[in-house]
Amino acid sequence: xxxxxxxxxxxxxxxxxxYAKKGIAKGRSIVAMEYDRGxxxxxxNPSSLSKxxxxxxxxxxxxxxxxxEFENLRKSGIRHADMKGYLYSRDDVNAKALVNAYSQAxxxxxxxxxxxLEVEILVVSVGFSAGENEIYRISFDxxxxxxxxxxxxxxxxxxxxxxxxxxxxxxxxxxNREASEFSEGLPSLSGAILVCVEALEEGNHQKLNHTLLEVxxxxxxxxxxxxxxxxxxxxxQHLKR
Amino acid sequence: xxxxxxxxGSSFHLLLQSQHPGFFSPPLRAGNGMEPALQVPHGTTVxxxxxxxxxxVAGDRMATEGYSVSERRIEKVHAVxxxxxxxxxxxxxxxxxxxxxxxxxxxxxxxxxGVMLSMEGKAAKLAAMIKGNLPMAMQGLIVMPIYAGFxxxxxxxxxYKYDVAGGQYEETEYHSxxxxxxxxxxxxxxxxxxxxxxxxxxxxxxxALYDASxxxxxxGGPDLIRGIFPTVKVIDRNGxxxxxxxxxxxxxNQLMTRLGx
Numbered sequence: 001x002x003x004x005x006x007x008x009x010x011x012x013x014x015x016x017x018x019y020a021k022k023g024i025a026k027g028r029s030i031v032a033m034e035y036d037r038g039x040x041x042x043x044x045n046p047s048s049l050s051k052x053x054x055x056x057x058x059x060x061x062x063x064x065x066x067x068x069e070f071e072n073l074r075k076s077g078i079r080h081a082d083m084k085g086y087l088y089s090r091d092d093v094n095a096k097a098l099v100n101a102y103s104q105a106x107x108x109x110x111x112x113x114x115x116x117l118e119v120e121i122l123v124v125s126v127g128f129s130a131g132e133n134e135i136y137r138i139s140f141d142x143x144x145x146x147x148x149x150x151x152x153x154x155x156x157x158x159x160x161x162x163x164x165x166x167x168x169x170x171x172x173x174x175x176n177r178e179a180s181e182f183s184e185g186l187p188s189l190s191g192a193i194l195v196c197v198e199a200l201e202e203g204n205h206q207k208l209n210h211t212l213l214e215v216x217x218x219x220x221x222x223x224x225x226x227x228x229x230x231x232x233x234x235x236x237q238h239l240k241r
Numbered sequence: 242x243x244x245x246x247x248x249x250g251s252s253f254h255l256l257l258q259s260q261h262p263g264f265f266s267p268p269l270r271a272g273n274g275m276e277p278a279l280q281v282p283h284g285t286t287v288x289x290x291x292x293x294x295x296x297x298v299a300g301d302r303m304a305t306e307g308y309s310v311s312e313r314r315i316e317k318v319h320a321v322x323x324x325x326x327x328x329x330x331x332x333x334x335x336x337x338x339x340x341x342x343x344x345x346x347x348x349x350x351x352x353x354x355g356v357m358l359s360m361e362g363k364a365a366k367l368a369a370m371i372k373g374n375l376p377m378a379m380q381g382l383i384v385m386p387i388y389a390g391f392x393x394x395x396x397x398x399x400x401y402k403y404d405v406a407g408g409q410y411e412e413t414e415y416h417s418x419x420x421x422x423x424x425x426x427x428x429x430x431x432x433x434x435x436x437x438x439x440x441x442x443x444x445x446x447x448x449a450l451y452d453a454s455x456x457x458x459x460x461g462g463p464d465l466i467r468g469i470f471p472t473v474k475v476i477d478r479n480g481x482x483x484x485x486x487x488x489x490x491x492x493x494n495q496l497m498t499r500l501g502x
Contacts, residue, residue: 054352078352082253083260086345225348 016116020140023118024065029155029203031164032062032122032147034133035192036185037221039124042196043214044155044204052216054227056081056093058126060218064154065119065140073102073121095125099136099144107142116140120153126220130186133220149186150196156203163202167195189217190238197239210235253349254342254370265373284459285419287317287328288426288449289389289400289412290433292442295477296389296398298326299446301421301454302469303461304333313461318472320481322347325363325390326474330419331383335374339384343367360392364401364409372407385418391476398476417449421457428452443473443484447492463493 030043030051041062043051051070052062055077063070080101085093102121110116117140125134135147145151149168152160187195193215201208215230230238257264287300300317303310311333318328321344329336346366351357358366367388374384388401400412415433417425428449437445450471454462463470470493473484 050355053355075353078349079253079256082345082349082352083256086253086257086341087261 016110017141020065020110020116020118024120024140024154025156027064027154029152029157029160029200030062030064030122031150031152031160031196031199032124032135033150033164033192033196034130034135034148034186035189035217036130036187037189038126038217038219038226039133039135040189040192040196041122041124041216041218042193042200044200044208044212045214046209046212050214052214052229053078054216054225055098055123056085057090057225058218058220059093059095059098060124060216060227062122062124062153063119064121064157066117069117070119070121073105073117073119076105077102077123095123095134095136099123099138102138103142103144105142106138106140110141120157122151122153124218126218126226128220130220152199160199160203163199164195167199190241193235193238210239251350251353252366253346254366254373256349257342283332283420284457285317285330286417286421286425286450286453286457286460287330287387287419288415288417288422288429288446289328289387290415290429290437290442290446291398291400291413292437292439294398295391295439295442295475296400297439297442297446297473297475298328298387298389299450299471299473300328300419301450301461301471302464303459305459310461313464313467314469316472318474319344320474320483322351322357322363322390323480324393324476325360325388326476326481327367328387328389328418329384330422331385332381335377335382335384336386339370339374339386343370346370359394360390360399363390364388364399367401368403368407368409370407371403371405375406378405387416387418389476391478391480396478417453419453419460421453421460424456424460425449425453439475439477443475443492444496446473447471447489448496451493451496463490 028044033040041052041060043062045051049067053074055061059081061074061077063074077098080098081093106117119140121138123136135151137145137147137151137153150164197208211232213235215235217228219226219228284305285301289296289298298318302314304312304315318326319340320326327340327343329340347358347363371384383405386403392399400416402410402412402416415429417429432445432448451462454460470486470489473489475482
C-alpha cells in the first residue's frame, strides 16, 4: 500500500494563502475612505454586477476577488443583519458582530476546506458623528484589520495604499509638500472622491473612465438607511470641483 | 455566531420561518376553551381612494377591546417603503407584527437582489403572508390590510384589498375595511368622484372617516380635547407624505362648518 504524501501544515497553509492572494490580486481594486460626513466607497468596476452593497441602516459591504464567493458572503451578511434587527431592534445591529461572523466563516473555510475563498472584504459602518466611523478589512483567512482613514482591497492594493499614504502624509517616506492636502482633518466628499480616483488610476497606470466606477457613501448625518449610491452625473459633479 | 447558508433566495419571511419556526405560533387546538375568551383589540376604519395623480390612505386612531377603548392613538396606516403604505384592520398585535415583517421583507429583497420588487410583486408577497396567517385568523386573530402605492412600471397608483385566505383583488376607485368599513364605503359611494384633486380627495377621505365614526362605535372620531386626529397619508410618484395633525385639523374644521350649515 503506497503511503499518502505528507505535506506539513505550514506548507499547506502557505500554499493556500498564496493561492488566495493570487486570485484576489487578479481583480480590480476598491477604496474606502473616511470623509467629513461619512465613509466613501469607490470600486473600479466595469461590469454591472456590483461590488459595493448596503447591508443595513448604517453598514455597507464591499468585496474583491471571486464574485460568486463574496456575493454569497454579502447575502449572508444581509441575512444576519436583517434577522438580528427583526428579532431585537434596528439599533442592535452593529458592524462588530457582522465582522466576527465574516471572520469565522472565512477562517473556517481557510483551515478546513481544500480551496480557500479568494476574497477580501470590507465592512464599513458610520455612527452619528465623524469619530464613530468603523472600517474593517477581512482577508481570505479570516483575519480582521481595523482600519483608519482609508483602506484598499483587491487588485493592486499595495500600490494604491502606498499612494494614498504618501498623499495623506501618513507614510514616513512622504515629503512635506505632498503631506499637505488631506493630512489635517477629513476631506470633503469631493476631495475624497478625487483622491480615490487618482489613487485607482495610479494602481492601473492609466486614466479611468468615470462612468465605469461604482461609488457609494454612508452619510452619518442622515437617519434611517444612510447607504446611497452616486450616479455617474453626481460623480462628475464632484470631480469637476 | 456563524452564518447558515440556506439557499433561501431573497425572502426574509421564509428565512425567519426556517430559522425561527416558533416565531409563527401554531393555531390553538379547538376545544381547549380558549376561543370564546379570546378578546383582542379590534374595530377600525381604514380607507384608500385614488385621485388624479396619487392615492390617499387614511384611518381612525382608536383600538377597542370588546366594549372598551384600549388605545386612543394607535396608528393603523403605515408606510412600508418609500412608495407604498399598508392600512390594517384586525387584531392589533398580529397586524403590527405583519407590518414590521412586510417592511423587512421588502427591504431584504431590495438589498439581496439589488432592485426593488414591483408593485405587483409586493402585493402578491403580502397576499402570501396573509394566507400564512389563516390558522391564526381562524382563531380570531385576523389581519386584514389595504395595500396602496405608486406603481413605477405603470406610472400610476394602485389599491389592493385582501380576504382572510390571502385572496388579492385590485380596486380601481376606493375601498374601506374594518368594523366601520361598510359605513365609510357608503359615504365614499356618495361623495367619491373619479379624477379628484389631491385636496378634494383628502376632504373626501376625512368626511368618510367621520361618517364611519358616527355610525360605528369601534371607530374613533376626531378628539379635539386630546388633539387626536385621523391619520392621512398621501402617496404619489414622489413618495409617501403624512399629513400633519394641524393640516388634518383645518380640514376637519372646514368639514364641521360645512355639515353644521
